[in-house]
Amino acid sequence: MQTPRILEVRTRILKKNDETARRMRDEFVAAGVLVANFVSSPGTGKTTLLRETMRRLVEAGERVAAVVGDLETDNDARRLAESGAPVRQIMTHGCCHLEADMVQEHLDWDLEELDYLIIENVGNLVCPTSWDLGETLRVALLSVTEGEDKPLKYPGLFNTSDAAVITKLDLSGPCDYQRDEAINNILSVRPGLPIMETAARTGLGMDEWIAFLRERREQLMATPPVSAAASE
Amino acid sequence: MHELSIAHSLVDLVTEHADAHGAPSVARITLRVGALSCVHKQSLDFSFDLAKEGTTLRDATLHYIDVPVAVYCEGCDIVVEPAQPHSFRCPVCGVASGDVVRGKELDIETIEFGVSQSVEA
Numbered sequence: 232m233q234t235p236r237i238l239e240v241r242t243r244i245l246k247k248n249d250e251t252a253r254r255m256r257d258e259f260v261a262a263g264v265l266v267a268n269f270v271s272s273p274g275t276g277k278t279t280l281l282r283e284t285m286r287r288l289v290e291a292g293e294r295v296a297a298v299v300g301d302l303e304t305d306n307d308a309r310r311l312a313e314s315g316a317p318v319r320q321i322m323t324h325g326c327c328h329l330e331a332d333m334v335q336e337h338l339d340w341d342l343e344e345l346d347y348l349i350i351e352n353v354g355n356l357v358c359p360t361s362w363d364l365g366e367t368l369r370v371a372l373l374s375v376t377e378g379e380d381k382p383l384k385y386p387g388l389f390n391t392s393d394a395a396v397i398t399k400l401d402l403s404g405p406c407d408y409q410r411d412e413a414i415n416n417i418l419s420v421r422p423g424l425p426i427m428e429t430a431a432r433t434g435l436g437m438d439e440w441i442a443f444l445r446e447r448r449e450q451l452m453a454t455p456p457v458s459a460a461a462s463e
Numbered sequence: 464m465h466e467l468s469i470a471h472s473l474v475d476l477v478t479e480h481a482d483a484h485g486a487p488s489v490a491r492i493t494l495r496v497g498a499l500s501c502v503h504k505q506s507l508d509f510s511f512d513l514a515k516e517g518t519t520l521r522d523a524t525l526h527y528i529d530v531p532v533a534v535y536c537e538g539c540d541i542v543v544e545p546a547q548p549h550s551f552r553c554p555v556c557g558v559a560s561g562d563v564v565r566g567k568e569l570d571i572e573t574i575e576f577g578v579s580q581s582v583e584a
Contacts (some may be wrong), residue, residue: 235576236575236576237485237573237574237576238480238484238573238574238575238576239572239573240480240570240571240572240573240574241570241572242476242570242571242573243569243570243571244469244472244473244476244494244569244570244571245469245472245569246472247472247475247476248472277554279563288533314546320576326468327464327465328465328468330468357465357501358465359465359503360500360501361465361469362499383549386499386549387499387500387501388501390499390551390563391499391567418559419550419559420549420551420563421551421552422551422559422560423559423561424561442526463494
């Protein structure tokens with residue numbers, strides 16, 4: 232009787248996705264494109280925030296494009312395209328998150344012609360967490376309408392994010408939004424996380440938010456490119 | 464149900480290893496799953512049962528090593544596990560740390576190939 236052979240593997244289960252994402256990130260960084268992956272619950276206001284963000288960037292002469300993931304329909308792509316920027320819809324047909332190769336297949340722009348690439352993930356606070364899309368910045372959104380304790384309920388996503396944006400601040404009165412509680416909850420699951428507070432419909436906080444994106448892009452441009460081999 | 468996507472990636476990756484070693488079957492796969500990995504183990508078991516059908520993994524079972532969150536506390540200069548799940552505070556000095564050292568794992572630790580007369584015949 233042979234004894235079973237045990238193989239020590241110690242590999243990420245999502246190794247293929249991670250490798251694709253790393254190649255994409257190297258290309259984005261080399262081309263000076265800031266890629267931001269936006270994740271939130273459905274109905275947090277991702278599309279409205281991003282349409283206004285893109286509109287402002289386009290008006291300032293910056294080159295921005297977006298890919299947006301939804302299970303079905305291209306409604307969000309059409310809404311984002313109102314900003315004047317080129318947009319591609321990814322229809323996942325039931326898949327609850329975006330994966331690196333889905334994004335890659337929809338990138339039909341010359342990266343040298345872009346400054347920013349916006350990825351609007353499928354509305355979901357759990358599933359997108361595990362998939363690296365080659366982004367430099369993962370942004371978690373929290374709206375004032377959905378409860379201050381969301382970060383405590385979904386710590387995985389907030390913990391792996393590089394920034395948080397609070398949305399729909401114009402509705403904080405009717406929702407009895409408790410600002411200190413929301414911010415403390417975010418910081419308790421991700422100490423030190425930069426938090427921006429916005430109301431895309433009124434423009435509140437949008438200047439600070441855009442300034443944050445520009446600053447991150449400048450940091451990216453100042454970073455020497457890291458080769459895929461070096462980061463192994 | 465992102466566990467189904469994870470299960471398909473797992474089956475693909477383990478199949479590659481089994482093929483590379485000429486193993487006709489896989490008996491057991493041990494995974495390391497961090498507390499922050501957002502993976503629900505029962506859902507992954509369920510998804511794995513669907514994904515493994517008709518593959519060399521069809522008799523394989525999943526086993527889990529849970530990895531609790533550990534953070535690096537700069538003040539104390541130690542890697543330490545916070546006292547409560549989803550707390551990121553150093554239990555020694557009470558200061559919150561954003562430097563997560565462990566807890567995000569979603570890794571294959573080991574693959575145990577099945578016993579077969581024909582493996583190295």
